[in-house]
Amino acid sequence: MGYRHIDIAQEYRNEAEVGRAIKVTHISREEFFVTTKVERSLLEADNLYLSVESSLIKSELEYIDLLLIHWPNPQVPSDQTIESMLILKEQGKVANIGVRNFPLSLLKQAREEYLALIFCNQVEYHPLLGQFDLLDYAL
Numbered sequence: 001m002g003y004r005h006i007d008i009a010q011e012y013r014n015e016a017e018v019g020r021a022i023k024v025t026h027i028s029r030e031e032f033f034v035t036t037k038v039e040r041s042l043l044e045a046d047n048l049y050l051s052v053e054s055s056l057i058k059s060e061l062e063y064i065d066l067l068l069i070h071w072p073n074p075q076v077p078s079d080q081t082i083e084s085m086l087i088l089k090e091q092g093k094v095a096n097i098g099v100r101n102f103p104l105s106l107l108k109q110a111r112e113e114y115l116a117l118i119f120c121n122q123v124e125y126h127p128l129l130g131q132f133d134l135l136d137y138a139l
Contacts, residue, residue, distance in 0.1 A: 006034050022034075035068060056093065079113070107138070
C-alpha cells in the first residue's frame with residue numbers, strides 16, 4: 001500500500017511480525033524507515049544495549065533507522081542514555097537517535113548540554129495540547 005515508515009517497540013510486541021513482513025515484501029530494506037523505542041525502565045547503558053540487541057534479533061533487521069527514548073526516566077541520567085545511544089549509532093546499529101515525550105527542559109538539555117543531534121522529539125500535539133514553546137524550540 002506504499003507505507004514505508006513503520007513504528008515498532010518491544011512494548012507493542014510487533015517487532016517479529018514487522019521484520020517478517022519487511023522480508024516478504026521483496027522491497028529493499030533501505031526503502032523502509034523503522035522506528036523503535038526503549039522503555040523507560042531500560043534506559044541504563046547495559047539494559048539499553050540489551051534492549052536494542054533484542055529488537056534487532058526479533059525484527060531480523062541489521063539496523064534501526066530511528067531509536068527513541070520512549071519516556072524520560074528521572075531515575076536514569078539522560079546523558080548516560082544518550083551516550084549509549086550515540087555508541088549504538090557509531091556501531092551502525094542505529095541510524096538516528098531521538099526522544100519521545102520530552103518536555104522542553106529535557107530536550108534543551110539533550111541538545112545543548114550533551115550536544116546530541118536529536119532527530120526528533122515525538123510528542124502529543126493537538127488543539128487541546130499545543131506545547132507551543134516546545135514546537136518553537138524544535139523548529
